[in-house]
Structures are given as C-alpha cells and as structure tokens.
Amino acid sequence: MKNTQINEPLFRSFGKSIGSHVILEKRELAPQIKQIKIHAPEIAVKAKAGQFIVLRTNSEGERIPLTLVSWDKTEGSITLIVQEAGVSTRKLGALQTGDQIPNLIGPLGNPSDIKFYGFVAVVCGGVGAAPALPIAKALKEAGNTVISVLGARNRGLLILEENLRNVSDELHISTDDGSKGQKGHVSDVLKSLIEKKYDFQVVYAVGPPIMMKTTAEVTRPYGIKTIVSLNPIMVDGVGMCGACRVTIGGQTKFACVDGPEFDAHQTDFDELIKRLNVYPSEEKQALDFHHHGGGSFACCNPK
C-alpha cells in the first residue's frame, strides 16, 4: 500500500500562485479509503461541521458529494475522505499530489446544529467516521462531554481513531469480527453504554444507512434525541434535481438543501436503502467498462 505524504518541494513550488483545487496531500487510511487535502481557500473560510462539497474529476464526470472532514483557513485547504466504491470514486482515489480537481463547489448543505447539550454520543460506522469527526470536534468545543463510538468490520478498516480520541472524553471501539475493541456493531456498544446509565441528551449517528437505522431503534425506547447525516444519491447538490429526496416524518425533503442532518426517529430508512440500491446493474456495468480501460460512462437520470 502506498502512502503519499505531502510533497514539500512541490507544495513550496506552488507558492502564492498555488493552483485552485490542487491536491496538496494524499494518504491511504485503509484499503480503498483515501484522505485527500485540496487547496480550496474560498471553501475553507466558510466551512462548518456537517457541510459537504460536490466535485468532478473531469468535465464529463459524475458529481461526487463528500462531507468536509476538516479545513484550515490559514493554509486555505480542505480535507476529504473518499471510499473507492464505484468508477468515479476510483478515479478520484487515483489522482495524485499536484493534480487538479477541475470542478469543485461548496460548502453545501446546512451546518450541524452545534450547541451545548451536556452529555453527547457520536456514533461512527466505518467511513462514517469522516463526517462524524468535525461534528464531534465542534460539540466538544461547545462544551459538551463527548463520548464517541467508532466501529468497522475489522481493525484494518478503523479510520481516524486518534483524531476522534483527541476530540472525545471517551472513545469506545468495536469491530464486527472482534479484532479490536468490543466484538459487534457500534449500536451494540451504544446500547451497553445506555444500559450502564450514560445519560445522553443527544446521539449523533453517521455511517451506513442500516447502522443509522439500528442506532435509531436503540435510542427510540429511551426517547434520546438522535440525529443522522443522510447519504442519498446526489446529483446537483443544490436542490434542483430531486435525486436526494428522503422522507422525514412523512414529508419529502431534499437532503442537500434541507439536510443532510435529520431526526433519526422521523427518517424512513427503508426508502433510503431502497433508493440507494436502484442502480446495481448500471454500477457493475460502469465498473466493468472502467476495468477494461473505458473512459467516462454515461448513466441515466435518477429514479
């Protein structure tokens, strides 16, 4: 596995005239999970926890929404984490330090509702740790006691462990196979903490939809306010296309402009999961095409 650290001479050579949206640093955090730092001063000055960007790796490429993991106003940079799942995210993951992202807009979406709640849990499933980190950090800065739960399928897939530990009062780890921390899901850890009388006022849950759904069912009987960051398919990211529609409390909302954070107990997760699985054959076809050296692959409109 190749770890690409920041290329200092290259970075210095950009000097004050550093190109817009140039990749400043790239690291592999786990198999198929890359962390990318991009020069984007106009986004770094405005970014807030919970917001996202949309980028394209070329002018005909698919638009990829990614939540902001961190940002540095002084350096003028933003950091994103991408899980290489389909053709577009693989193309993004293949870019190197010094490459330019031709198309990038943000910050988009509403910031997290950060305030003093008291005792807060931040529950992160797998790559969900990436959007959860700035939320945990902001909650800590707002004076909350932050108890974080980080889980992955196995120890090699745990990401941002130290970063989360640094912004949490306690960090609890779980792996599905028991290779690190408690064996089981993050929702099992949360349940055992609640049973041990951790008196959470709010639970934030970010990760795969099934994990957020299960977490919502853990907190529902206790009446603990639970907030999830939803990840439906997005196209424009600015409320025009309707691709990201979700049902919250029986009402249609657009995750990009009304969210991405919503009340977990009001969220129709079954619909979200169904809509995320609308294109398996098109995605497989695009991946096969990509593996055989194809260029861009045109997909149909969202259903």
Ligand code: NAD
């Ligand atoms: P994964 O399948 O490896 O699961 C990660 C962890 O989630 C597991 O280790 C477990 O602790 C928990 N989990 C999984 N299934 C569960 C269940 N049935 N009940 C309770 N907990 C469960 O996830 P991954 O491969 O790291 O992430 C991929 C998914 O996460 C994709 O669907 C992606 O779209 C989504 N994602 C969501 C966000 C977001 O903003 N919500 C951000 C990044 C990624």
Ligand code: FES
């Ligand atoms: Fe188009 Fe939200 S992504 S409306």
